[in-house]
Amino acid sequence: MRAFSYERPTQVAQAAHAATTHPDASYIGGGTNLLDLMKLDVAQPAHLVDVNRLPMERIELLNDGSLRIGALVRNSTLAADPHVRRHHAVLSRALLSGATAQLRNKATTAGNLLQRTRCYYFTDVSKACNKRVPGSGCEAIGGYNRIHAILGASASCIATHPSDMAVAMLALDAVVETDRRHIPIAELHRLPGDTPQIDNTLQPGELIVAVRLPPPVPSVQLYRKVRDRASYAFAAVSVAALIQARHGRIELARLAFGGVAHRPWRNHAAEQLLVGHAPSHALFERVADSVVTGAAGQGSNDYKIPLLRRTLVATLRQATEG
Amino acid sequence: MQSQTPIRPSLFDSPAGPNPLDQEHLLGRGIARVDGPLKVSGRAPYAYEVHDPSNTALVGVLVLSTVAQGSIRTLDAVAAEHAPGVRLVLTHRNMQRQGGPASEHCKPQMADATVRQNGQVVALVVADSFEQANAAAAMVAVAYDVKPALTDLAAGVPQATVPPPRSPSQPVDTNVGDFAQGFAAAAVKIDATYTTPHQAHAMMEPHASMAVWDGDHLTLHTSHQMLSTCAQTLASTLLLRPDQVRVLSPYIGGGFGSKLVTYADAILSATAARQLGRPVKIALTRPQVFGQTTHRTATIQRVRLGADADGTLRAIGHESWSGNQQGQTFYETAANQTRLLYAAHDRMTAHRQVRLDLPLASSMRAPGEAVGLLALECAMDELAERLRMDPVALRVRNDTQYDPEKGPSRPFSSRRLTECLHEGAARFGWEKRSPVPGQRREGQWLVGMGMASAIRNVALKPSNAEATLDGRGILTVGTAMTDIGTGTYTILTQIAGEMLGLPPERVVMQLGDTDLPEASGSGGSFGAASSGSAVYYACAQLRIALARRAGFDPARSRFENGQIIQDGRAVSLASLAGAQGIAATGGIKPGDLLKKYAQASFGAHFAEVGVDADTGEVRVRRMLGVFGIGRVLNASTARSQAIGGMIFGIGAALMEDVVPDRRHGDFVNHDLAEYHVPVHADVPAVEAYFVEEVDPIANPLKAKGVGELGICGAGAAVANAIYNASGVRIRDYPMTLDKVLAGLPDQA
Ligand SMILES: Cc1cc2nc3c(=O)[nH]c(=O)nc-3n(C[C@H](O)[C@H](O)[C@H](O)COP(=O)(O)OP(=O)(O)OC[C@H]3O[C@@H](n4cnc5c(N)ncnc54)[C@H](O)[C@@H]3O)c2cc1C
C-alpha cells in the first residue's frame, strides 16, 4: 500500500469534482475490493474520495413501478428488501450467493458493479498483466486459468467479471445512473479487446449514484451459481433466468451469465429461441448450444463450456417445471 | 533459565500399571478450554500482538524472490533506503555473518545471490511503522538471471531418486514375501494410480516474530510448534550458544506442521534487531506464507492389491513419488501406513523423490497417511466392488492384530479397527447403501455413501515438566510444550489436577517458553502423550514429596479435594506446601516399547455425499468417524481434533489444491479466497465417536494420538461416496466439479 490522501465529501457534486480534478483519485465505497487491491499494490490511488457520506443510501419505489437503488445501498440491505425479494427475486438470490455475510454488510451497490477481476495474475504484481500494466502481456494465457473467460475474451486478456449481482441486474435490464447520465447496464462493462485495462465505460471521475430497475417482470426468477465450494466462492459459471410461461408456451425469457466473460454476459438470440415454444429438453439443449457457440477454453477452464451448457439446461428445466 | 536441579526423566520401557489417572475424576471430561476466555476476549497475545514494553519496536517487511531458479543480477535498494521511516535494508550484500550450510536446523537468509526458489527472501526493509516498511519494500527493485525450473512432479518421475531414510524405523522401501508372485497369482487384482496435489496448511495465524535483545541474549516471540528446534535453529544460524536464546510461543493460531520449521521472520527479526539495537517484528503476509513457508507436496501413488475371491488380501503394493527441492531429505511417506494396515503375505512399499524447484515441501497434518490413505483406501473400495463385497467386510476380513511386515512377534499395543468399522457402520446406517453406484436420486442430487479405514502412527518423545505447589494450594505446572489450538493447556491441566486431586481452577499451566523444562512440542500426534506423560511424572514426584512431608506412605495415600488422605487422616496440600512451596520435576524417556509393539490409532470413516447430476458439484451431507485413540483425555477437545481432521479430509477430497505455475515455480492461488478450504456450508453434520480403549503400552496416560487421525482416510471415504453416488471414479484429487462433470452422463 502506498501513501494516499483522503476526503469524505457530503455532496455528489463535491465528490465528482474531487475525483475528476485530483490525479489518480479513486472512489471508495465499502472498500472490500479496493483496499485489498491497494494492500497488494495492484491499485495505487493517490487520493481516495470516500462516498459513504453522500446521500445515496436509499431504495425508492418510483411512481412508474421502477426501483431506484442508491449506490451506497449495502448488498445485504438490498438482498433483504421486501420489494426486491418479491418482484426482483433473481437479484436477491444473486446477492445472497455472493461473498459472505460480513462482506455483504460492507459492500455497496456501486462498488459491487465495479469490483475488479479475481484473475490470479492481475492480483500478483510480480506477474505480467495487461489489465494492470498495459502492454506487459497476459500470464493467464498459457498459465493456470481455471477461473477465466470462455466467451468474448481477447488475445490481450481472458479475465472474467466476478460479480453475481451484476449478472442479475443485467437480466433485469437495469440502468446505471451516474452524476452525469444514464447507462444501460449492458453498456457499462466492456469486453477486453486490446485495452483490458479499461473495465467499463465510465468517464474519469464519473460517480455512480444509483441503479434503476425497470418495473417488475412477472416471471419465475432463478439465479443458479455453480461453485467449487458451498459458500464463499466466486461463480465457476452462473445463470440468471427470468422465464414467463403461459398455456404451456414460453412468452418471455431473459438469460444472463456470470463467470464466463469479461462482463456479465447476455445472449438475446438464445433468449429468442425460447419465446413462443413449449419447454422441452431438446429446446433447452438448442438454446444452450447457441449460448456456447464461439466459446473457447484456455486449458484449465475448458470445463466451463460443458458446465455452462448443462447449468443453463438445468436452470431452464427448473424454471419451467410445474 | 533452566531449572536448577537437572530433571531425571523416567524410562518408559514397560507397560504402565494402575495409576491415579485411571480414576478419571477430571481426566476425560469435556471441560471447556482453560485458555478459552483469554482467547475469545482477545487477551491471549499472539506473536505479532506482543508489545515490547520499551515501545521501541520497529517493523520489518520481507521482499521475496519472484523467480524459482537463477540469481540476483541487480538489486537496487537506494529508493527504499531513503524512503520515510526506513532504518535498515538488508540484502545479500550487507548481511551479517551467519551459520551454515543451510539444513533443517540452520536457516541462513540472503547468504548469497543465488535464487533457489520463488518466495526466498531477497531483502528485508525495517522502518518505524509497518506502512512505511511496506511502502519501501515495494521500492526494492530486483532483476534476476533466470534459469529453467522443474515444477512438474509427473514430468520428473523418470529422474526420481531414492531418498535417504527418514529414520531407522522408517525405511524407504520394504519388501516382504514375494510381491510380484503373490500379485500375479491373485484371483482379483487392482492396479491403480492416484494423484494428490500440493496442499497448503492454511492455518489462521500467519507466521510472525518479534526479536528483543538484551546484551547478547535474544528473546524471540514467535509462533512455533516445537520450541527447542526453533531455539536450536536460531542459535546455529545466528552463531549463538543455545543458552543465549529464549523462545516464547504461548499462543499459536494453528500450525498443522507448518510451524515446525523456522523461517525468515524469526531469523531476520533477530538479525535486524541485533544490528539496530531495537526490537524488530516481522509478520508474513498471507501470500508470502505460501511461498516462504512449507506445503505438503503433491504425490503420485500406484497401489496394487491382489486378493482371493473371498477378499483375503494376498499381495499389497504401494509406491509413491513426491517432490522437494534439491538436497532436501523430506519426502512424503505416503506408503508407510500400508505396511501396517492390512494383512497380506506378499507386500512391497517404495518411496521415490522428484526434484521440484518449488517452495519447500514438509510435514502437513498426518504427513504420509493423510495422502497415502487417499490412494490405498480408494483402491480398497475399487477392490471391494470388483469382489462384489461390502467395503466394510473387506476391511474386517483383512484386519490383523500384529505388524503384517514383522509377524506375530510384533503385536499391536491396541487395535480396535474391526470394532470401529462395525460400530461406525451401525451408527451411520451403512446397510442402506446400495452396492451398485448411481442408484439413489433426490431431485438433482445423486446420493451415495462411502467409507474408509483410518490409521495414524503413535509416537512418544522425551519431555519434561516441573510442578510447584504454593501455600495457597495453587499448583503451577510448567513445560516448554506448545498449544497450537489443540487444547494442550486444558488436557495438561486435567492431568495435573487428576494427579493432585485439584480442580482445574487450582492449576496454572505454563507453556510456550524455552526457560521451562524441554518438551516434545506439538507435531506428529505425539504432543499430548509426551508432554502429558512429563506432567504425570512431575506430579507423581510431587505426590511423593507431599506424602513424605505429611509423614504418609506415598503408595497408600490418596489425593482428593486439595488434601492428601491416608487411613482416614487428611492434611491440606496448601498447609503442606507452606510459604516456601514445594516443587518437583519429572519427565519421560521413551524406551523400546515402540520397537516391541506396533502402535497406532485406528478408526473408520463414513461419508454420505450428494453429487449434482447437472453440474458435478459435490456436497458432503454427513460424516461419521469412529476412533480408537486409547484413553480420551478430554471428550470435547478430542472430538474437536477428530472432526477438525475430518474436515481437512473433506478439503483434501473436494477442493484443496495449491497450484504451481509451471513458468514461475510459485503457487498461483496464494490466498484464502482462491486456495479453498471447507467453509461452514461445506461442513454439515460431522460426528466423531470414540470406542472404549486404554493402552498401557503407549504411555502412562494410556492414551494414543488423536490430532491427525481424523484426517487419515476421511478424504477417501468422501471419494468413495462420490463413486457410490454417481458412478464416477476419480483418481486425481481433489475431486472438483470439472472432474466429476467429465464422467457424468448426458442430461436427460
Ligand atoms: C473473499 C471475497 C469473496 C467474494 N465473493 C464474492 C462473490 O462470491 N460474488 C460476488 O459478486 N462478489 C464477491 N466478492 C466481491 C464483493 O462483492 C465486492 O468486493 C464488493 O461488492 C465491492 O463493493 P465495495 O463497496 O466494497 O467496493 P469498493 O472496494 O469500495 O470499490 C470497488 C470499486 O468501485 C469503485 N466505486 C465504489 N463506489 C463507487 C461509486 N459510487 N461510483 C463510482 N465508483 C465507485 C471504487 O473506486 C472501486 O474501484 C467477494 C469479495 C471478497 C473479498
Ligand code: SF4
Ligand atoms: S487475463 Fe487479463 S487480468 Fe488476467 S493476467 Fe491476463 S490481462 Fe491480466
